[in-house]
Amino acid sequence: GAPSSIAHLAPRELRRAMAVSPPPDGPPPGGEDGAAVWGDGKLAEALALFQRGSYADAQACADEAAGQATRAPPRTPTRPPDKDCGQRPDALEDLAAAHELAGGVARAEALYLRMLAWREGADQYEANNFEIAEQLFRQSPEYKSIEDATWFLNSLKPDDGHVVPKVVSLLALGEAVATPAAEAIWKLALRASQRPRITECGGLELLAKAVGRYSGNAMLQAAGCGSLRLLCSGHGKARENRRMLAARFDGAKLLTTALRLHPKDPEVQREACGALRAIAARNPSGARRVLDSGGVALLLGAIAECPEDEAVAEAACRALEMLQCGFDSVAKASEAASEHSAAREEGLHFCERCLERCLKLLLAGAADSPVPFTGLLRASFILLEQDESVRHRALGLVPVTVACMQAFPGHTK
Numbered sequence: 001g002a003p004s005s006i007a008h009l010a011p012r013e014l015r016r017a018m019a020v021s022p023p024p025d026g027p028p029p030g031g032e033d034g035a036a037v038w039g040d041g042k043l044a045e046a047l048a049l050f051q052r053g054s055y056a057d058a059q060a061c062a063d064e065a066a067g068q069a070t071r072a073p074p075r076t077p078t079r080p081p082d083k084d085c086g087q088r089p090d091a092l093e094d095l096a097a098a099h100e101l102a103g104g105v106a107r108a109e110a111l112y113l114r115m116l117a118w119r120e121g122a123d124q125y126e127a128n129n130f131e132i133a134e135q136l137f138r139q140s141p142e143y144k145s146i147e148d149a150t151w152f153l154n155s156l157k158p159d160d161g162h163v164v165p166k167v168v169s170l171l172a173l174g175e176a177v178a179t180p181a182a183e184a185i186w187k188l189a190l191r192a193s194q195r196p197r198i199t200e201c202g203g204l205e206l207l208a209k210a211v212g213r214y215s216g217n218a219m220l221q222a223a224g225c226g227s228l229r230l231l232c233s234g235h236g237k238a239r240e241n242r243r244m245l246a247a248r249f250d251g252a253k254l255l256t257t258a259l260r261l262h263p264k265d266p267e268v269q270r271e272a273c274g275a276l277r278a279i280a281a282r283n284p285s286g287a288r289r290v291l292d293s294g295g296v297a298l299l300l301g302a303i304a305e306c307p308e309d310e311a312v313a314e315a316a317c318r319a320l321e322m323l324q325c326g327f328d329s330v331a332k333a334s335e336a337a338s339e340h341s342a343a344r345e346e347g348l349h350f351c352e353r354c355l356e357r358c359l360k361l362l363l364a365g366a367a368d369s370p371v372p373f374t375g376l377l378r379a380s381f382i383l384l385e386q387d388e389s390v391r392h393r394a395l396g397l398v399p400v401t402v403a404c405m406q407a408f409p410g411h412t413k
Contacts, residue, residue, distance in 0.1 A: 106145065113143035113173050120172035124202065132202035139169040146176050153184045161194045164201055171206035175217060178210045182223035189230035199237045204228070208249035211258065218265050221258045225271035228255075232278035239282075246279045246286035255279070256293040259302060266309040269302040273315035280322040287326025288336075295323065296343045296383075297350070303375040304354045313375025320382045327386055341390060344383045348394040351380040355400045362407055373404050374413040 049058035121136035143149050149170060156163065167188065170181035185203055188194050198204075211224040228251065232242045245251035255272045262268035276295060280287035299316040306312040330337045355376050361367040380401075384391055 110144045114140045116173050135165050135201060136169055136172060149173060149177055150180050153180050156184050156187060158187050158190045164188060164194060164197050168201040168203045168206060171210050175214045179217060179220040182210060182220050182227060186223045186227040189227050192234040195231055195235040196237050199231060199241060204231050204241050204244060208254060211254050215257055215261055218262050218268055221262060222267035222271050225255060225258055225275045229271060229275040229278050242279055242283050242286060246283060246289050251279050252289035252293045256295060256298050259298040263305045266306045266312050269306050270312045270315045273299060273302055273319045277319035277322045280326060284325045284329035287323050288329060291323060291326050291340055296347045300347050300350050300379055303379060307372035308369055310371050317378045317382060320379055324386050341387055344387050345390045345393055347383050348380060351376045352396050352400055355404060359403055370408050370411055377404060
């Protein structure tokens, strides 16, 4: 009976209950306080204690409220507190489960969304990001359902900068809400003037968390990587964002993971390549992190896996060019320098093999587009230009390059 869009948000037992629970007759009556919404004074007290940080007392009140909702004795939390969250209990998750099992699907959904907002708010508070924490706590009472949280995104325009704090907060509310929120952030970030505000509201960090948590969601990956790319360029906070994304939020790993998991998706490939370029731009430390994460092979793989998409090839080649500062920052006699040279050499051999395969398809009449050739040839040129020590080991590219020129006479690219 519950909406399928929230099934993955709830614990396993909640998903089972949702499959058989009938939908409620309507939203609970009353105002915004816990007693009016949930019909339970103990719950109101638990929510207030949780917001004040009295987690142990909130646990006791929540257990009592959950016991009343299910007419069963209070139960022990199903798992220990998260190791990075101190002694914060899972009282709200248990309480959401109790309402779900009692047939209160709408109430459980609302409480679960608020719980996610409070958890992220507590994390931000502990990290001394007080503005972001306050924003999440203030927004949380508005979350009644996924539809209520996201309805305004349908008519969002790039110039609607006044909703930036509200949209950023949605990134903390699970995959079903974070996906349209990431798309909305990308739309808002198209205006360079709004990127500083998105950054100030915690957009960079919450986007990085969403991209890392929901790596299998191609739609979120494309929007998230694209938003990260925009936040790392074109405004006064861009340089600091590049540094933070690379060093604090492990951006190179996030973005290379997106490339690995979605090799055939041109949207993900294009935006992830663009974000890698942004991390490396005038940032030797960030460029080295991309190199150490297998960036050269993945950027070349993007060109090969999306052979008909010129935008992917363009983004990948521009990212390869930006990695030069990472090569230059490593001592020539070091082990890292040797590894980077080996990666470039392997990259050149990869380009040679791909070009040979494309030529065979061209001669067989199975392909006629110059796009894959231009991308691979440009990537080869970049790698050869960056490291003269590998040139003598890439002579196999000579006959392949000549054959490409003969196949497309007069084609300038």
